[in-house]
Amino acid sequence: MSEHGKGLWLAVTAYVLWGGLPLFFKLLQAVPPLQILAHRVVWSLILLLLAIVVLRRGKTIRAAAQGRTLALLACSAGLIAINWLTYIWSVGHAHVIEASLGYFINPLVNVALGVALLGERVGRLQWGAIGVAAVGVLVMAVGGGGSVWISLVLAFSFGVYGYVRKIAAIDALGGLTVETLILVLPALIVIVVATGNGTSAFGADLRLDALLIASGAITAAPLLLFAAAAKRLKYTTLGLLQYIAPTLQLLQAVLLFGEPLRWFHTVAFGLIWAGCAIYALAGWKAASLKSCPARGGARP
Numbered sequence: 001m002s003e004h005g006k007g008l009w010l011a012v013t014a015y016v017l018w019g020g021l022p023l024f025f026k027l028l029q030a031v032p033p034l035q036i037l038a039h040r041v042v043w044s045l046i047l048l049l050l051a052i053v054v055l056r057r058g059k060t061i062r063a064a065a066q067g068r069t070l071a072l073l074a075c076s077a078g079l080i081a082i083n084w085l086t087y088i089w090s091v092g093h094a095h096v097i098e099a100s101l102g103y104f105i106n107p108l109v110n111v112a113l114g115v116a117l118l119g120e121r122v123g124r125l126q127w128g129a130i131g132v133a134a135v136g137v138l139v140m141a142v143g144g145g146g147s148v149w150i151s152l153v154l155a156f157s158f159g160v161y162g163y164v165r166k167i168a169a170i171d172a173l174g175g176l177t178v179e180t181l182i183l184v185l186p187a188l189i190v191i192v193v194a195t196g197n198g199t200s201a202f203g204a205d206l207r208l209d210a211l212l213i214a215s216g217a218i219t220a221a222p223l224l225l226f227a228a229a230a231k232r233l234k235y236t237t238l239g240l241l242q243y244i245a246p247t248l249q250l251l252q253a254v255l256l257f258g259e260p261l262r263w264f265h266t267v268a269f270g271l272i273w274a275g276c277a278i279y280a281l282a283g284w285k286a287a288s289l290k291s292c293p294a295r296g297g298a299r300p
Contacts, residue, residue, distance in 0.1 A: 007232030011241045014225035017218075019248025022099075024218055025091040026257070028211055031201040033088040034190055036215065039202065040084060041187035043216025045180040052177060061174035070178070072168040077179040079161040080223075086153045096253035097265065098147045101140050102154025103246035104272055108134055109159030110238060117163065120234055125282035129240075133275030136268040143264030162238070165227050172227035176220060240279050243272060 028036055052058050065073065090099040111130055114120040122130070141148050168175055194200040201208055230238055250269065253259040 003232045007229045007238075008241070010225045011229035011233060011238055012244065014222040014229060015242055015244040016248070017222040017225070018103075019245040020252075021087070021218070022091050022096050022249055022252045022257070024211075024215075025088055028208070028215075029092050031208060031212070032194075032199070033085060033092060035194055035201055036088050036212070037081065037085050038187035038190040039212040040215045040219045041081075041180055041183045042191065043213050044219045045177070045184050045216075047216045047220050048173065048177040048180060051173060055173075057173060061170070061177060064170040064174055065178045069169050072164050073170070073175060073178045074182055076161050076164040076168065076175070077182040079157045079164065080179060081183055083154060083157040083161065084219075086150060086157070090150045090154075094257065094259060095147055095150055096249055096257055097259050097261075098150040099154060100246035100249035100253060101137070101148070102151035103158075103242060103249065104133075104140065104268070105137050105151055105155035106159050107240050107242045108137065109155050110162060110242070111240075113159060113163045114234065118166075123282055126279055129275045129278035129282060131275075132278060133243075133272045136271030136275065139264050139271065140268040143262065143268075162226070162230055166230045172224045172231070175227055176223050240276060243276050247273075 025036070052061065087099055090096065108130065111122065115122060141151065165175055170178070191200065191202070195202075202212055203209065233241075247269075250265070254261045254265075
């Protein structure tokens with residue numbers, strides 16, 4: 001399989017896993033969001049350190065996490081912490097539709113960053129596709145009311161996070177490990193304080209304990225897949241694939257959690273998927289022309 005093909009599979013798998021996160025966090029609704037975030041960091045780090053030991057990657061990661069790369073990872077660590085906390089809070093407070101809107105907006109942020117900062121080119125048909133999707137997002141933003149701040153925080157924090165991880169000179173495993181190392185001290189402080197004042201959710205219920213421990217794998221797996229995909233795909237392509245996750249989240253919000261689906265949600269949903277279809281068609285046409293010089297594509 002080509003590197004592009006591997007990137008597609010990695011990205012699709014990551015987005016499907018992210019799409020199922022509301023189901024997981026609904027099971028942790030009794031736990032304060034900050035404690036969930038803290039346990040995500042701690043248990044993720046344990047899992048990642050085990051992987052590094054097994055793969056014998058410690059020296060390579062220490063060598064890479066220096067200077068500019070370390071500074072970039074400190075930035076990405078802060079961004080992903082903001083993103084995680086906002087998302088956990090939104091699921092626990094019945095704002096899954098607004099959370100899904102954030103990840104509908106995020107691909108547009110990715111496209112803007114890809115064009116403005118990475119010099120990626122987007123054709124006219126692809127710009128048209130992005131425009132159609134943007135109208136859908138605008139419909140949801142205008143109709144969604146005051147909770148749109150959730151959507152904007154999620155969209156921009158993860159969009160910039162993905163850009164920083166793309167330019168950081170470190171692989172997926174090393175980058176995520178350094179990010180969690182940066183976050184682990186604040187996470188431990190949260191857990192210790194909660195334990196000291198008697199508000200800790202960990203240790204009171206075996207089911208909750210198991211879920212909090214599992215949050216490590218739930219956190220690490222899609223992020224590793226996403227970071228690996230970002231190294232193999234154009235950032236604009238990565239952005240459009242991301243519609244998989246919010247679509248799954250929106251379906252869960254309406255079908256499983258009983259959040260109301262209003263007219264503007266329906267209109268926006270149709271427009272966004274129409275944009276995705278147009279973007280995919282434009283990509284397929286460009287690939288066909290490139291592989292067939294007689295039809296006007298570039299020669300090898």
